[in-house]
Amino acid sequence: MANVLLIGNGAREHAIAEAIIRSPQKPKLFSYMKARNPGIAKLSEDIHIGDYGNLSEIVKFTKDNAVDFAVIGPEEPLSKGVVDELEKEGIRCVGPKKELAQLETSKSFTRLLMEKYNIEGNPSFKVFKNMDGIKEFLDSLEGFVIKPDGLTGGKGVKVQGDHLQTKEEALAYCKDVLKTHPSVVVEEKMEGEEFSLQCLSDGRHVVATPPCQDHKRAFVDDKGPNTGGMGSYSSANHLLPFLKKEHVQKALEITQQVCNALDEEIGEYKGVMYGGFMLTKDGVKLVEYNARFGDPEAMNVLPLLKTDFMVVCNAIITGELNRLKINFEKKATVCKYAVPEGYPTAPVKNKKVDLSEVPNDAKVYYASVDEKKDGLYMSSSRAIAFVGIADTLEKAESIAEKAVSSIKGSVFHRPDIGTKALIEKRVRHMESIIGN
Numbered sequence: 001m002a003n004v005l006l007i008g009n010g011a012r013e014h015a016i017a018e019a020i021i022r023s024p025q026k027p028k029l030f031s032y033m034k035a036r037n038p039g040i041a042k043l044s045e046d047i048h049i050g051d052y053g054n055l056s057e058i059v060k061f062t063k064d065n066a067v068d069f070a071v072i073g074p075e076e077p078l079s080k081g082v083v084d085e086l087e088k089e090g091i092r093c094v095g096p097k098k099e100l101a102q103l104e105t106s107k108s109f110t111r112l113l114m115e116k117y118n119i120e121g122n123p124s125f126k127v128f129k130n131m132d133g134i135k136e137f138l139d140s141l142e143g144f145v146i147k148p149d150g151l152t153g154g155k156g157v158k159v160q161g162d163h164l165q166t167k168e169e170a171l172a173y174c175k176d177v178l179k180t181h182p183s184v185v186v187e188e189k190m191e192g193e194e195f196s197l198q199c200l201s202d203g204r205h206v207v208a209t210p211p212c213q214d215h216k217r218a219f220v221d222d223k224g225p226n227t228g229g230m231g232s233y234s235s236a237n238h239l240l241p242f243l244k245k246e247h248v249q250k251a252l253e254i255t256q257q258v259c260n261a262l263d264e265e266i267g268e269y270k271g272v273m274y275g276g277f278m279l280t281k282d283g284v285k286l287v288e289y290n291a292r293f294g295d296p297e298a299m300n301v302l303p304l305l306k307t308d309f310m311v312v313c314n315a316i317i318t319g320e321l322n323r324l325k326i327n328f329e330k331k332a333t334v335c336k337y338a339v340p341e342g343y344p345t346a347p348v349k350n351k352k353v354d355l356s357e358v359p360n361d362a363k364v365y366y367a368s369v370d371e372k373k374d375g376l377y378m379s380s381s382r383a384i385a386f387v388g389i390a391d392t393l394e395k396a397e398s399i400a401e402k403a404v405s406s407i408k409g410s411v412f413h414r415p416d417i418g419t420k421a422l423i424e425k426r427v428r429h430m431e432s433i434i435g436n
Helices: 011-021 038-043 055-064 074-082 082-088 109-114 134-139 167-180 245-265 299-302 311-319 392-404 420-434
Strands: 001-006 026-034 044-050 067-074 090-095 127-128 144-148 184-188 193-202 206-208 217-219 221-225 231-234 270-280 284-290 331-341 364-366 369-372 377-378 382-392
Touching: 001 055, 001 144, 011 038, 011 134, 011 311, 011 364, 026 038, 026 055, 026 127, 038 364, 038 369, 055 082, 067 082, 067 311, 074 082, 074 134, 090 270, 090 311, 109 127, 109 184, 109 245, 109 284, 127 134, 134 184, 144 167, 167 184, 167 221, 193 245, 193 311, 193 420, 206 245, 231 299, 231 392, 245 270, 245 284, 270 311, 270 420, 299 331, 299 364, 299 382, 331 392, 382 392, 392 420
Parallel strands: 001 026, 001 067, 026 044, 067 090
Antiparallel strands: 127 184, 144 184, 193 206, 193 270, 217 221, 231 331, 270 284, 331 382, 364 382, 369 377
C-alpha cells in the first residue's frame, strides 16, 4: 500500500485524487493545498493547508507521512522548484523539475528550443527583451499575438482582433509587459481550431491521452474575455470532429521531439506535457505547452482512464511508459464550469451555492469553493466543474448541462459547450480554412 502526495487544490487535482484513490492498490492519499478543497479532503488521509512556495513545509509534510511519490497538479509549485526539493529527499515525482518546467513558465524557452532542434510546429516569432525592433517585426506580420514571457494564469496572451486591434495597441501592450516580464514574445496570428493533447512523459517516451477542445472565452459563442477555461469536450473515437488521426499523430510527434530535445538540453522530463495545438492550413502548429494536466481537460481524460493510475505514475517515474499499454474508455465527455457571476473581470465573492438538486449521473469536481458549517461558498474563481460521460457527445452534453443548470446560487456557465451547433460551427470554420 503506497502513500501518495498530491499538491494542488483545484478541480484538476480533485480529478487526479479520484484517479489515485480508484486504484486497486488502495493507496493512501496525502494532500497539500493552499486552500481546502472539500472533494480532495474527503479522499485524503490527511491534508495540509499552506503556501506553494514554502518548500520546506511541503518536504516536512511529505516526510512526516512517509510518502512514496508525489503528483504535482498546478504550475505554481512546479515553477517554485518543488520537484527539485522533493527529489533531494529521495521522493520521486510525477512532474518536471524547475528548469524543465520552463516549457510552461517561459514562452520564449519553448519557441527557441523548437527552433534550435528544427522541430516543426512553430509559427513565425521573435523574442524581445526591449522595444527595439518590435515595430518592424509587427509590420512584417499579417496578424499578431503578444505573449508575456512567464506565467499569466492563462490570461496574459493578447490576440489581434480579439484583445488588440491596432499595431499601436500592440506596441503599448509590449511596453507594459516589459515592465513586469524579462521579455515579450511576438508571434504571427494563426488561423484554425485549437485542440489540447495531454501527453504523459517518462523522459524518453511520450503517450497521448484523448484530445480535447477547451473553451477559454467567458460567454456563449466564444464572446467575452479569456478565462482559465469554461469547459471542454472529448469524443468517443478519441479524435475531435474537425481532427483526423494524422493531426493527432503530428501533435504527438512534435511532443516526442520536444521531449527528446529537453533530455538533450537539461534532462529527463517526467510528468505531463500538455500541448495546446492549432490545426491550420499549414498543418498542426504549437500554441504553447503546459507542464501539467489541463484544467478543465484533466476532467475529460482521467475519468476515462482504464489503466491503474498508480501503475501509470510508476511507469513515468521509472522510465517504462513504453512497456505499458494505457487504455481509455471509448466514451465522449463534456465538462462545464459553474463560475461566480461577474467572472472573470469582477466576480462576486463568498456567495453560497446549493448542489442538493444535482443529478447523480454527472461527475462533480470542486474548484474554488469553501465548505463551511452551513454549506458551500464560492471564492472569486471557477467554482465547480460538472462532467457528463456517455457513448455520444449529444448525451454527454445533456448530462453535463442538466447538472450545471441544477446548481442554485449567483453563478453562470456556458450552455453551448459540447453542443451540436457549436461543434458544427467549429467544423465549418476548419473546412473554410483547409477545405473538406
